[in-house]
Amino acid sequence: MSGKTIVMTSGKGGVGKTTATANVGTALALRSNRVAVIDTDIGLRNLDVVMGLENRIVYDLVDIVEGRCRLEQALIRDKHAGDLYLIAAAQTRDKDCITTQQLVGLCKRLEDDFDYVIVDCPAGIEQGFRNAIAAASEALVVTTPEVSAIRDADRVIGLLQAADIHQIRLIINRINPELVRRGDMMDASDVLEMLAVDAIGLVPSDDRVITSTNNGTPVVYDGQSASGREFVRIAARIDGEHLPLIDPLDEAPTSIMEKVRNIMGINRRASAHV
């Protein structure tokens, strides 16, 4: 098996990288892929919490590169999706305790055994970022429709291109259709025009993500969640399916009756996408 390494990055913190990593990783595994997700945010790990695996960590990324355990010992199997594994970041160390070469070597080893290796990149553009992108052949850049996040995404895209990663696709997260309709938020086309890269997913703002994160269950398991459905579609696109992008504005309920149907879980339009 020769898989590919994809880095999930953003520049700015708090835009949803870790949530996107957990959900895209889970959705890819649900499509019968063998998937490994690596948390490289050493010192500030979160991916284990979002996936509900925080109580299963014995060994972490730093233990692997420093030789305190075998790779197989640090791979934590997901509770739900069978072929999804997590390598957690160390919580008590910092980003400088692993080198770029060590992470590249680890990803190459994982590529032999997995279809996809997804690297959850820390915020910022320092050593942690440089480590995370070094092994990747593709990048998913996560941004929200806010000027600060877009500016950081723009900077990161430039750095990725300079690092010879040219397969760069954009996930625009937390699009609020109401705000866009009122003209108080940039719409997806504005963001794409600014960043000049292809989009792979337009994820609507969704309160269910907060609930699912707190429960440690990725939102892709929630069929009523619009963002969960979009993460499923993103995974399908990564897997080579040609699905059209769905603008959250087209999917969001506009009438009171539609909102009521959504609350009651009988939204026909939404369920058709699952």
Added chain:
Amino acid sequence: MLTDFTETHDLVRVSGRGALVNFEIDDHAPLNDACRALREHLGRNRHLYSGGEVIANIGARLLSDRDQDRIRKVIESESGLSVKQFWCRSEILEQERLRITRLMEQQAAIVGSHVPGSDRDELPPVELDGAEEPQGLGSGPAADQIEETYRMAVEISRGNLRAGETRRFPGHAVILGNVNPGAQVIAEGDIIVFGGLRGQAHAGAGGDITATILAMSIAYPVLRISDYSWHRDGPTDAFARQSNDGNGPTLARVSNGAIQVAPYLKNNSINQGGNPNER
């Protein structure tokens, strides 16, 4: 006006007697450097001048109207003096006249000898007396120098300039893409952006106050021309694009001691008989 004096400032020599001031500009310095030196000198000695006329002696140079205008604007804006005349050496004018005559003769010979279907290589060569070989544009190192000062290079950059990128241009800059927030473009000459200008643009970075910035839309960037700067407070970055009044081609230039930013195709447009880029 000032009394008798002579001051040399590297590339510019200023001398005065009575009501006449003579500015001599170094023959071989690039025009940008000469303009910068002139600005610096006039800035330091503003108190010496109280109006009047001057003659600019450009020595062995042949300057285009545009470049003469650059020098005139530097002197007039920095000192309050007005440039009465430009002087250059008579032999330079003679050389240029000779060169043009030769070129016309050469062209006439080629046209007159050309038969459709014949090989151009078979045309009789135009004989030029080596001693009289023209020293004007297009031949010899001196001519190269003059050619260099005639017009700056135009460099084209394709694609967006992203946040954190700084691109420098030794001449005029043409950007085929957006200048995104956080990006910076710096040019010795003009800057033309065939896209949205949302970052920083610095035209005339070598001191040329006649440089201009033209963009298809301007959304609250920071603009600089020579030492002047301009910015507007308001919604920042990309979101400003939706609501600002800078959409559409917009031109920035220095006028009346400040950068003026105006739509390019409205009140002062070519269609209205007054291209603001022509000064």
